[in-house]
Amino acid sequence: MTRRLFFKVWLPLLLALWLGVGVSQIAPHHFLWLALLLSALLVTLVSVLAAYAVARKMTRRSDRMVGFAGRLADGDLTARLEENSDGGIASVSCALNVAAARMEESSHILENRRKELETVLDSMEEAVVAVNAQGHVQWTNKVMERLADGSIRAGHALVQTVRDPDLLACVERALRERVVAKGRARSIFPGRIFEISVAPMLGGSAVVVLHDVSEIERVEKTRRDFIANVSHELRTPLTSISGYAETLMEEDEQLSPQAREFLGIIRKNAARMNRLTEDLLALARIESGEYKLRCHPVAASALVEDAVELFYGSLRDTEIQLEAGERVSARVMADTDAVLQVFSNLLENAAKYGGVGKRIVIGAQRIPGAVEFSVQDFGTGIPSEHLDRIFERFYRVDKGRSKDSGGTGLGLAIAKHIILAHGGSIRVKSELNCGSTFFFTLPLAAEEAAMEPEAASAA
Numbered sequence: 001m002t003r004r005l006f007f008k009v010w011l012p013l014l015l016a017l018w019l020g021v022g023v024s025q026i027a028p029h030h031f032l033w034l035a036l037l038l039s040a041l042l043v044t045l046v047s048v049l050a051a052y053a054v055a056r057k058m059t060r061r062s063d064r065m066v067g068f069a070g071r072l073a074d075g076d077l078t079a080r081l082e083e084n085s086d087g088g089i090a091s092v093s094c095a096l097n098v099a100a101a102r103m104e105e106s107s108h109i110l111e112n113r114r115k116e117l118e119t120v121l122d123s124m125e126e127a128v129v130a131v132n133a134q135g136h137v138q139w140t141n142k143v144m145e146r147l148a149d150g151s152i153r154a155g156h157a158l159v160q161t162v163r164d165p166d167l168l169a170c171v172e173r174a175l176r177e178r179v180v181a182k183g184r185a186r187s188i189f190p191g192r193i194f195e196i197s198v199a200p201m202l203g204g205s206a207v208v209v210l211h212d213v214s215e216i217e218r219v220e221k222t223r224r225d226f227i228a229n230v231s232h233e234l235r236t237p238l239t240s241i242s243g244y245a246e247t248l249m250e251e252d253e254q255l256s257p258q259a260r261e262f263l264g265i266i267r268k269n270a271a272r273m274n275r276l277t278e279d280l281l282a283l284a285r286i287e288s289g290e291y292k293l294r295c296h297p298v299a300a301s302a303l304v305e306d307a308v309e310l311f312y313g314s315l316r317d318t319e320i321q322l323e324a325g326e327r328v329s330a331r332v333m334a335d336t337d338a339v340l341q342v343f344s345n346l347l348e349n350a351a352k353y354g355g356v357g358k359r360i361v362i363g364a365q366r367i368p369g370a371v372e373f374s375v376q377d378f379g380t381g382i383p384s385e386h387l388d389r390i391f392e393r394f395y396r397v398d399k400g401r402s403k404d405s406g407g408t409g410l411g412l413a414i415a416k417h418i419i420l421a422h423g424g425s426i427r428v429k430s431e432l433n434c435g436s437t438f439f440f441t442l443p444l445a446a447e448e449a450a451m452e453p454e455a456a457s458a459a
Contacts, residue, residue, distance in 0.1 A: 065096070072100060126211045127194075131158050133175060133204030144210070147189055158208075164188045167196055167208070174198035174206045185210070193217050220287075228284040231277040238277065242270040279410040283393065286417040293335040293421055297445035300364040300371040301327040303334065307343035307362055315360075320351055325363030325376070332371050332442040338418050339442070343375065345411035346438050350377040353436075370424065370444055376437040382430040390428055391416040415440070 118141075127144035129152070131137055137154050144152060152161040159168060167188060170181040183196040194210040201207055245267040249260060308324045315322050343362070350360045361376045382390065389395050394409040419426045419440045430436035443449070 068096065068100075072103070078104065126209050128210075129158065129208040130201070131171060131175075131206055131208065135159065135171065135175065137161075138205065147210075162188055167194075167210075170196050170198045171206060171208060174200050175204070184213075224284045224287055227280050231280040231284070234273065234277045238270050238274045242267055242274065245270065276410070279414060283410055283414050283417065286414065286421065293338060295333045295335050295422070297331040297447070298334050298336055299329055299331050300366075300373070300442075301329050303332075303336070303339055303343075304362050304364050304373070306336070307340060307347070310340060311344065311347050315351065318351070319358050321359045322347070323359065323361045325361040325374070327364050328366045328371060330366050330371050331445040331448050333445050334422060334442050338422070342415040342418050342440065343373075345415045346375040349411055349438075350375055350379075350436070353377075353379060353382075367441065369449065370441040372439055372441045374437055374439050376435065378435040381432040381434055382428065382436050383432060384430075387428055387430060391426065 124141060124143060127147050128141045129137060129144050130139050134157075136157050137152060139154055140148075140152055148161055152158075158171065162168070164185045164187045166183045166185045170183045173179070173181040178200045180200070181196075181198045185194045185196055186192075188194055188210070192212060192214045195213050197209045197211070198206050199209075245263045248255065249263050249267070255263070304324050304327050308322055312322050347360065347362075359378050362374070363376070364371055364373045366372075386395075391412045393413040396409050416426050419442075423443050424441040426438070426440040428436060428438050
Protein backbone atom coordinates (compact mmCIF):
# COMPACT_ATOMS: atom_id res chain seq x y z
CA MET A 1 0.00 0.00 0.00
CA THR A 2 2.84 2.43 0.89
CA ARG A 3 4.70 1.66 -2.36
CA ARG A 4 1.61 2.27 -4.49
CA LEU A 5 0.94 5.63 -2.68
CA PHE A 6 4.53 6.73 -3.32
CA PHE A 7 4.46 5.96 -7.02
CA LYS A 8 0.97 7.34 -7.72
CA VAL A 9 0.93 10.51 -5.55
CA TRP A 10 4.19 11.65 -4.03
CA LEU A 11 6.56 11.01 -6.91
CA PRO A 12 4.44 12.90 -9.53
CA LEU A 13 3.97 15.75 -7.06
CA LEU A 14 7.73 16.09 -6.47
CA LEU A 15 8.44 16.08 -10.19
CA ALA A 16 5.82 18.73 -10.83
CA LEU A 17 7.26 20.93 -8.12
CA TRP A 18 10.78 20.43 -9.43
CA LEU A 19 9.75 21.17 -13.00
CA GLY A 20 7.68 24.17 -11.92
CA VAL A 21 10.67 25.66 -10.19
CA GLY A 22 12.98 25.13 -13.15
CA VAL A 23 10.63 25.99 -16.03
CA SER A 24 11.57 29.66 -16.06
CA GLN A 25 15.27 28.81 -16.29
CA ILE A 26 15.04 26.35 -19.21
CA ALA A 27 15.11 27.44 -22.81
CA PRO A 28 11.91 26.63 -24.71
CA HIS A 29 13.69 24.46 -27.33
CA HIS A 30 15.30 22.36 -24.55
CA PHE A 31 12.11 21.79 -22.62
CA LEU A 32 10.94 18.87 -24.76
CA TRP A 33 14.26 17.04 -24.41
CA LEU A 34 14.30 17.61 -20.70
CA ALA A 35 10.79 16.18 -20.34
CA LEU A 36 11.75 13.09 -22.36
CA LEU A 37 14.88 12.59 -20.28
CA LEU A 38 13.02 12.91 -17.02
CA SER A 39 10.33 10.53 -18.25
CA ALA A 40 12.97 7.92 -19.18
CA LEU A 41 14.69 8.28 -15.82
CA LEU A 42 11.35 7.99 -14.08
CA VAL A 43 10.43 4.82 -15.99
CA THR A 44 13.85 3.29 -15.30
CA LEU A 45 13.58 4.09 -11.60
CA VAL A 46 10.10 2.63 -11.37
CA SER A 47 11.21 -0.52 -13.24
CA VAL A 48 14.24 -1.03 -10.98
CA LEU A 49 12.16 -0.59 -7.86
CA ALA A 50 9.47 -2.96 -9.14
CA ALA A 51 12.06 -5.59 -10.12
CA TYR A 52 13.72 -5.28 -6.73
CA ALA A 53 10.38 -5.74 -4.97
CA VAL A 54 9.51 -8.79 -7.06
CA ALA A 55 12.98 -10.32 -6.64
CA ARG A 56 12.87 -9.80 -2.88
CA LYS A 57 9.46 -11.41 -2.69
CA MET A 58 10.65 -14.42 -4.71
CA THR A 59 13.79 -14.67 -2.59
CA ARG A 60 11.74 -14.80 0.61
CA ARG A 61 9.55 -17.54 -0.88
CA SER A 62 12.63 -19.45 -2.04
CA ASP A 63 14.16 -19.15 1.43
CA ARG A 64 10.97 -20.48 2.98
CA MET A 65 10.99 -23.46 0.59
CA VAL A 66 14.67 -24.15 1.30
CA GLY A 67 13.99 -24.03 5.04
CA PHE A 68 10.97 -26.30 4.55
CA ALA A 69 13.08 -28.83 2.60
CA GLY A 70 15.80 -28.68 5.25
CA ARG A 71 13.34 -29.43 8.04
CA LEU A 72 12.01 -32.42 6.08
CA ALA A 73 15.57 -33.64 5.48
CA ASP A 74 16.26 -33.39 9.23
CA GLY A 75 13.25 -35.61 9.92
CA ASP A 76 10.78 -32.90 10.98
CA LEU A 77 7.75 -34.14 9.06
CA THR A 78 5.50 -31.63 10.81
CA ALA A 79 6.99 -28.76 8.73
CA ARG A 80 4.52 -26.87 6.52
CA LEU A 81 4.69 -23.94 4.08
CA GLU A 82 2.53 -20.83 4.57
CA GLU A 83 -0.08 -20.79 1.83
CA ASN A 84 -0.87 -17.52 0.00
CA SER A 85 -3.13 -16.48 -2.85
CA ASP A 86 -0.45 -15.80 -5.47
CA GLY A 87 -1.51 -18.20 -8.23
CA GLY A 88 1.10 -20.79 -9.17
CA ILE A 89 3.20 -20.38 -6.02
CA ALA A 90 0.15 -21.08 -3.89
CA SER A 91 -0.54 -24.33 -5.76
CA VAL A 92 3.11 -25.39 -5.34
CA SER A 93 2.95 -24.67 -1.59
CA CYS A 94 -0.30 -26.60 -1.30
CA ALA A 95 1.18 -29.60 -3.17
CA LEU A 96 4.29 -29.58 -0.99
CA ASN A 97 2.20 -29.43 2.18
CA VAL A 98 0.07 -32.36 0.98
CA ALA A 99 3.23 -34.37 0.21
CA ALA A 100 4.64 -33.56 3.67
CA ALA A 101 1.37 -34.61 5.33
CA ARG A 102 1.40 -37.92 3.49
CA MET A 103 5.02 -38.48 4.40
CA GLU A 104 4.19 -37.80 8.06
CA GLU A 105 1.27 -40.24 7.91
CA SER A 106 3.42 -42.93 6.25
CA SER A 107 6.14 -42.37 8.82
CA HIS A 108 3.65 -42.84 11.66
CA ILE A 109 2.34 -46.05 10.07
CA LEU A 110 5.87 -47.40 9.61
CA GLU A 111 6.81 -46.45 13.16
CA ASN A 112 3.73 -48.19 14.55
CA ARG A 113 4.50 -51.31 12.53
CA ARG A 114 8.11 -51.24 13.68
CA LYS A 115 6.98 -51.04 17.30
CA GLU A 116 4.50 -53.87 16.75
CA LEU A 117 7.22 -56.03 15.16
CA GLU A 118 9.61 -55.18 17.99
CA THR A 119 6.94 -56.14 20.55
CA VAL A 120 6.28 -59.44 18.76
CA LEU A 121 10.00 -60.27 18.57
CA ASP A 122 10.52 -59.38 22.23
CA SER A 123 7.58 -61.57 23.27
CA MET A 124 8.96 -64.63 21.46
CA GLU A 125 10.57 -67.49 23.36
CA GLU A 126 13.23 -67.75 20.68
CA ALA A 127 16.31 -65.56 20.52
CA VAL A 128 16.49 -63.52 17.29
CA VAL A 129 19.51 -61.77 15.79
CA ALA A 130 19.77 -59.94 12.46
CA VAL A 131 23.17 -59.60 10.77
CA ASN A 132 24.22 -57.68 7.67
CA ALA A 133 26.12 -59.05 4.70
CA GLN A 134 29.43 -58.60 6.56
CA GLY A 135 28.25 -60.58 9.59
CA HIS A 136 27.78 -57.58 11.89
CA VAL A 137 24.83 -57.43 14.28
CA GLN A 138 22.03 -55.10 13.15
CA TRP A 139 19.50 -55.72 15.94
CA THR A 140 18.46 -58.31 18.51
CA ASN A 141 15.37 -59.02 20.58
CA LYS A 142 15.21 -58.97 24.38
CA VAL A 143 15.60 -62.74 24.68
CA MET A 144 18.94 -62.68 22.90
CA GLU A 145 20.10 -59.73 24.99
CA ARG A 146 19.24 -61.64 28.18
CA LEU A 147 21.01 -64.77 26.97
CA ALA A 148 24.09 -62.80 25.97
CA ASP A 149 24.00 -60.87 29.26
CA GLY A 150 24.29 -57.56 27.41
CA SER A 151 27.50 -58.50 25.58
CA ILE A 152 25.93 -58.45 22.11
CA ARG A 153 25.69 -54.98 20.54
CA ALA A 154 24.55 -53.57 17.24
CA GLY A 155 27.42 -52.82 14.88
CA HIS A 156 29.75 -55.45 16.36
CA ALA A 157 30.70 -58.62 14.51
CA LEU A 158 28.66 -61.66 15.60
CA VAL A 159 31.85 -63.71 15.90
CA GLN A 160 33.02 -61.39 18.68
CA THR A 161 30.08 -62.44 20.87
CA VAL A 162 29.16 -65.95 19.73
CA ARG A 163 31.96 -68.45 19.22
CA ASP A 164 29.91 -71.54 18.41
CA PRO A 165 31.24 -73.00 15.12
CA ASP A 166 27.91 -74.56 14.13
CA LEU A 167 26.06 -71.24 14.43
CA LEU A 168 28.75 -69.31 12.57
CA ALA A 169 28.81 -71.95 9.83
CA CYS A 170 25.04 -71.67 9.38
CA VAL A 171 25.24 -67.85 9.20
CA GLU A 172 28.06 -68.00 6.68
CA ARG A 173 26.18 -70.49 4.50
CA ALA A 174 22.97 -68.42 4.56
CA LEU A 175 24.85 -65.24 3.62
CA ARG A 176 26.93 -66.92 0.92
CA GLU A 177 24.44 -69.32 -0.70
CA ARG A 178 21.22 -67.37 0.09
CA VAL A 179 19.47 -70.47 1.42
CA VAL A 180 17.90 -71.34 4.77
CA ALA A 181 20.56 -73.03 6.92
CA LYS A 182 19.70 -75.20 9.90
CA GLY A 183 21.80 -76.79 12.62
CA ARG A 184 22.18 -77.44 16.32
CA ALA A 185 24.49 -75.58 18.69
CA ARG A 186 25.70 -76.81 22.05
CA SER A 187 28.34 -74.26 23.01
CA ILE A 188 26.60 -70.90 22.59
CA PHE A 189 25.74 -70.76 26.29
CA PRO A 190 26.85 -73.29 28.91
CA GLY A 191 24.41 -76.10 29.55
CA ARG A 192 21.99 -75.13 26.76
CA ILE A 193 21.20 -76.67 23.39
CA PHE A 194 19.73 -74.59 20.57
CA GLU A 195 18.21 -75.42 17.23
CA ILE A 196 19.50 -72.92 14.67
CA SER A 197 17.61 -71.52 11.70
CA VAL A 198 19.26 -68.82 9.58
CA ALA A 199 17.20 -67.30 6.74
CA PRO A 200 18.52 -64.81 4.16
CA MET A 201 16.81 -61.43 3.81
CA LEU A 202 16.74 -58.68 1.20
CA GLY A 203 19.86 -56.58 0.87
CA GLY A 204 22.24 -59.46 1.60
CA SER A 205 21.47 -59.66 5.34
CA ALA A 206 20.15 -62.63 7.32
CA VAL A 207 18.09 -63.33 10.44
CA VAL A 208 19.12 -65.94 13.01
CA VAL A 209 16.54 -67.71 15.19
CA LEU A 210 17.69 -69.78 18.18
CA HIS A 211 15.19 -72.18 19.70
CA ASP A 212 16.12 -73.53 23.12
CA VAL A 213 15.60 -77.32 23.13
CA SER A 214 17.60 -78.02 26.28
CA GLU A 215 14.58 -79.23 28.23
CA ILE A 216 13.36 -81.35 25.33
CA GLU A 217 16.79 -82.92 25.01
CA ARG A 218 16.90 -83.58 28.74
CA VAL A 219 13.51 -85.28 28.67
CA GLU A 220 14.50 -87.31 25.60
CA LYS A 221 17.73 -88.41 27.25
CA THR A 222 15.82 -89.38 30.40
CA ARG A 223 13.38 -91.37 28.29
CA ARG A 224 16.15 -93.14 26.39
CA ASP A 225 18.01 -93.95 29.59
CA PHE A 226 14.82 -95.24 31.19
CA ILE A 227 14.01 -97.49 28.23
CA ALA A 228 17.56 -98.78 28.06
CA ASN A 229 17.70 -99.49 31.81
CA VAL A 230 14.30 -101.17 31.94
CA SER A 231 15.08 -103.24 28.85
CA HIS A 232 18.41 -104.29 30.32
CA GLU A 233 16.83 -105.25 33.63
CA LEU A 234 14.11 -107.28 31.90
CA ARG A 235 16.54 -109.41 29.92
CA THR A 236 17.62 -111.60 32.85
CA PRO A 237 14.15 -112.52 34.19
CA LEU A 238 12.82 -113.08 30.67
CA THR A 239 15.70 -115.38 29.89
CA SER A 240 15.01 -117.30 33.11
CA ILE A 241 11.29 -117.62 32.37
CA SER A 242 11.96 -118.83 28.85
CA GLY A 243 14.63 -121.27 30.02
CA TYR A 244 12.49 -122.78 32.81
CA ALA A 245 9.51 -123.13 30.48
CA GLU A 246 11.60 -124.97 27.88
CA THR A 247 13.15 -127.19 30.55
CA LEU A 248 9.76 -128.20 31.93
CA MET A 249 8.41 -128.95 28.48
CA GLU A 250 11.38 -131.10 27.51
CA GLU A 251 12.11 -132.99 30.74
CA ASP A 252 8.77 -133.40 32.52
CA GLU A 253 7.01 -136.22 30.68
CA GLN A 254 4.13 -136.30 33.15
CA LEU A 255 2.80 -132.90 32.12
CA SER A 256 -0.78 -132.86 30.96
CA PRO A 257 -1.62 -131.48 27.49
CA GLN A 258 -3.17 -128.43 29.09
CA ALA A 259 0.00 -127.77 31.13
CA ARG A 260 2.12 -128.10 27.99
CA GLU A 261 -0.16 -125.67 26.22
CA PHE A 262 0.24 -123.15 29.03
CA LEU A 263 4.02 -123.59 29.06
CA GLY A 264 4.06 -123.06 25.28
CA ILE A 265 2.17 -119.81 25.71
CA ILE A 266 4.61 -118.72 28.44
CA ARG A 267 7.60 -119.52 26.26
CA LYS A 268 6.09 -117.78 23.22
CA ASN A 269 5.32 -114.56 25.09
CA ALA A 270 8.68 -114.65 26.88
CA ALA A 271 10.38 -114.87 23.49
CA ARG A 272 8.29 -111.99 22.23
CA MET A 273 9.18 -109.89 25.27
CA ASN A 274 12.82 -110.76 24.74
CA ARG A 275 12.67 -109.56 21.12
CA LEU A 276 10.97 -106.38 22.32
CA THR A 277 13.70 -105.66 24.87
CA GLU A 278 16.39 -106.31 22.27
CA ASP A 279 14.73 -103.91 19.84
CA LEU A 280 14.30 -101.29 22.57
CA LEU A 281 17.97 -101.55 23.49
CA ALA A 282 18.99 -101.28 19.84
CA LEU A 283 16.76 -98.24 19.28
CA ALA A 284 17.97 -96.53 22.47
CA ARG A 285 21.58 -97.14 21.45
CA ILE A 286 21.01 -95.68 17.98
CA GLU A 287 19.15 -92.60 19.25
CA SER A 288 21.72 -91.86 21.95
CA GLY A 289 24.58 -91.72 19.46
CA GLU A 290 26.35 -94.74 20.93
CA TYR A 291 25.67 -96.70 17.74
CA LYS A 292 28.85 -96.25 15.71
CA LEU A 293 28.76 -97.07 12.03
CA ARG A 294 31.76 -98.63 10.30
CA CYS A 295 31.10 -97.35 6.80
CA HIS A 296 33.19 -98.37 3.80
CA PRO A 297 32.65 -98.41 0.01
CA VAL A 298 30.53 -101.37 -1.05
CA ALA A 299 28.77 -102.21 -4.31
CA ALA A 300 25.00 -101.69 -4.20
CA SER A 301 24.48 -104.93 -6.14
CA ALA A 302 26.47 -106.83 -3.50
CA LEU A 303 24.18 -105.53 -0.73
CA VAL A 304 21.11 -106.68 -2.67
CA GLU A 305 22.60 -110.12 -3.34
CA ASP A 306 23.68 -110.55 0.29
CA ALA A 307 20.19 -109.66 1.49
CA VAL A 308 18.57 -112.18 -0.87
CA GLU A 309 21.04 -114.92 0.07
CA LEU A 310 20.77 -114.24 3.80
CA PHE A 311 16.98 -114.26 4.02
CA TYR A 312 16.10 -116.70 1.28
CA GLY A 313 16.35 -119.60 3.69
CA SER A 314 14.01 -118.06 6.26
CA LEU A 315 11.29 -117.84 3.59
CA ARG A 316 11.89 -121.32 2.18
CA ASP A 317 9.18 -122.92 4.31
CA THR A 318 6.63 -120.32 3.19
CA GLU A 319 5.00 -119.79 -0.18
CA ILE A 320 6.68 -116.40 -0.57
CA GLN A 321 9.28 -115.99 -3.33
CA LEU A 322 12.21 -113.63 -2.69
CA GLU A 323 13.71 -112.14 -5.85
CA ALA A 324 16.49 -109.73 -6.76
CA GLY A 325 15.22 -107.06 -9.15
CA GLU A 326 17.06 -104.23 -10.88
CA ARG A 327 20.59 -103.69 -9.57
CA VAL A 328 23.44 -101.25 -10.13
CA SER A 329 27.16 -101.66 -9.60
CA ALA A 330 27.66 -98.18 -8.11
CA ARG A 331 29.50 -98.17 -4.79
CA VAL A 332 27.94 -96.60 -1.70
CA MET A 333 29.24 -95.72 1.75
CA ALA A 334 27.59 -98.19 4.11
CA ASP A 335 28.00 -100.34 7.20
CA THR A 336 27.17 -103.74 5.71
CA ASP A 337 25.82 -105.27 8.93
CA ALA A 338 23.62 -102.25 9.64
CA VAL A 339 22.21 -102.18 6.10
CA LEU A 340 21.48 -105.91 6.25
CA GLN A 341 19.59 -105.26 9.49
CA VAL A 342 17.51 -102.67 7.61
CA PHE A 343 16.81 -105.23 4.89
CA SER A 344 15.91 -107.76 7.58
CA ASN A 345 13.38 -105.45 9.21
CA LEU A 346 11.84 -104.46 5.87
CA LEU A 347 11.67 -108.07 4.66
CA GLU A 348 10.12 -109.23 7.93
CA ASN A 349 7.54 -106.46 7.58
CA ALA A 350 6.85 -107.41 3.94
CA ALA A 351 6.48 -111.10 4.81
CA LYS A 352 4.03 -110.41 7.64
CA TYR A 353 1.81 -107.82 6.01
CA GLY A 354 2.40 -108.33 2.29
CA GLY A 355 2.89 -112.09 2.22
CA VAL A 356 -0.50 -112.68 0.64
CA GLY A 357 1.06 -111.49 -2.60
CA LYS A 358 3.42 -114.49 -2.48
CA ARG A 359 6.31 -112.41 -3.83
CA ILE A 360 8.91 -109.92 -2.57
CA VAL A 361 11.38 -108.09 -4.84
CA ILE A 362 14.57 -106.33 -3.68
CA GLY A 363 16.21 -103.85 -6.05
CA ALA A 364 18.52 -100.84 -6.36
CA GLN A 365 18.73 -97.97 -8.81
CA ARG A 366 21.01 -94.98 -9.11
CA ILE A 367 19.74 -91.47 -8.45
CA PRO A 368 21.72 -88.17 -8.32
CA GLY A 369 24.24 -88.40 -5.49
CA ALA A 370 22.98 -91.72 -4.10
CA VAL A 371 21.62 -95.21 -4.74
CA GLU A 372 17.99 -95.92 -3.90
CA PHE A 373 17.19 -99.42 -2.64
CA SER A 374 13.68 -100.86 -2.63
CA VAL A 375 11.78 -103.71 -0.99
CA GLN A 376 8.49 -104.37 -2.79
CA ASP A 377 5.65 -106.66 -1.81
CA PHE A 378 2.39 -107.36 -3.61
CA GLY A 379 0.05 -107.64 -0.65
CA THR A 380 -2.95 -105.64 0.51
CA GLY A 381 -1.07 -102.35 0.81
CA ILE A 382 -1.22 -99.64 3.48
CA PRO A 383 -4.06 -97.08 3.76
CA SER A 384 -2.90 -93.55 2.92
CA GLU A 385 -3.77 -92.17 6.38
CA HIS A 386 -1.09 -94.39 7.93
CA LEU A 387 1.80 -93.56 5.60
CA ASP A 388 2.96 -90.45 7.49
CA ARG A 389 3.26 -92.38 10.79
CA ILE A 390 4.46 -95.76 9.59
CA PHE A 391 8.03 -95.17 10.84
CA GLU A 392 7.02 -94.13 14.37
CA ARG A 393 7.98 -96.46 17.20
CA PHE A 394 5.21 -98.86 18.29
CA TYR A 395 2.93 -97.64 15.49
CA ARG A 396 0.91 -100.44 13.90
CA VAL A 397 -1.49 -100.27 10.97
CA ASP A 398 -3.37 -103.44 12.00
CA LYS A 399 -2.86 -103.72 15.74
CA GLY A 400 -4.65 -107.04 16.21
CA ARG A 401 -2.83 -108.75 13.37
CA SER A 402 0.54 -107.34 14.49
CA LYS A 403 0.15 -108.77 17.95
CA ASP A 404 -0.76 -112.16 16.54
CA SER A 405 2.34 -112.14 14.34
CA GLY A 406 4.63 -111.32 17.25
CA GLY A 407 5.83 -107.95 15.93
CA THR A 408 7.28 -105.38 18.30
CA GLY A 409 6.36 -102.26 16.32
CA LEU A 410 9.97 -101.08 16.36
CA GLY A 411 11.42 -102.60 13.20
CA LEU A 412 10.63 -99.68 10.88
CA ALA A 413 11.70 -97.12 13.50
CA ILE A 414 15.08 -98.89 13.83
CA ALA A 415 15.44 -99.02 10.04
CA LYS A 416 14.71 -95.29 9.79
CA HIS A 417 17.33 -94.34 12.39
CA ILE A 418 19.99 -96.55 10.79
CA ILE A 419 19.42 -94.99 7.37
CA LEU A 420 19.42 -91.46 8.82
CA ALA A 421 22.72 -92.28 10.56
CA HIS A 422 24.12 -93.14 7.11
CA GLY A 423 23.03 -89.73 5.81
CA GLY A 424 20.25 -91.22 3.69
CA SER A 425 16.46 -91.11 3.70
CA ILE A 426 13.63 -93.63 3.86
CA ARG A 427 10.06 -93.52 2.59
CA VAL A 428 7.16 -95.75 1.62
CA LYS A 429 4.84 -95.83 -1.35
CA SER A 430 1.68 -97.91 -1.14
CA GLU A 431 -1.68 -98.43 -2.74
CA LEU A 432 -4.51 -100.54 -1.39
CA ASN A 433 -4.67 -104.02 -2.96
CA CYS A 434 -1.54 -103.27 -5.00
CA GLY A 435 1.16 -103.79 -2.38
CA SER A 436 3.77 -101.55 -0.77
CA THR A 437 7.29 -100.49 -1.67
CA PHE A 438 9.79 -99.23 0.90
CA PHE A 439 12.61 -97.08 -0.47
CA PHE A 440 15.82 -96.00 1.27
CA THR A 441 18.87 -94.18 -0.06
CA LEU A 442 22.57 -94.46 0.72
CA PRO A 443 25.11 -91.82 -0.39
CA LEU A 444 27.59 -92.62 -3.13
CA ALA A 445 31.19 -93.38 -2.25
CA ALA A 446 33.63 -90.51 -2.76
CA GLU A 447 35.06 -91.83 -6.03
CA GLU A 448 31.58 -92.46 -7.42
CA ALA A 449 30.40 -88.98 -6.42
CA ALA A 450 33.47 -87.41 -8.04
CA MET A 451 32.74 -89.21 -11.32
CA GLU A 452 29.08 -88.20 -11.38
CA PRO A 453 29.56 -84.63 -12.75
CA GLU A 454 31.79 -86.01 -15.53
CA ALA A 455 29.19 -88.59 -16.49
CA ALA A 456 26.47 -85.93 -16.47
CA SER A 457 28.51 -83.58 -18.71
CA ALA A 458 29.32 -86.44 -21.09
CA ALA A 459 25.64 -87.32 -21.34
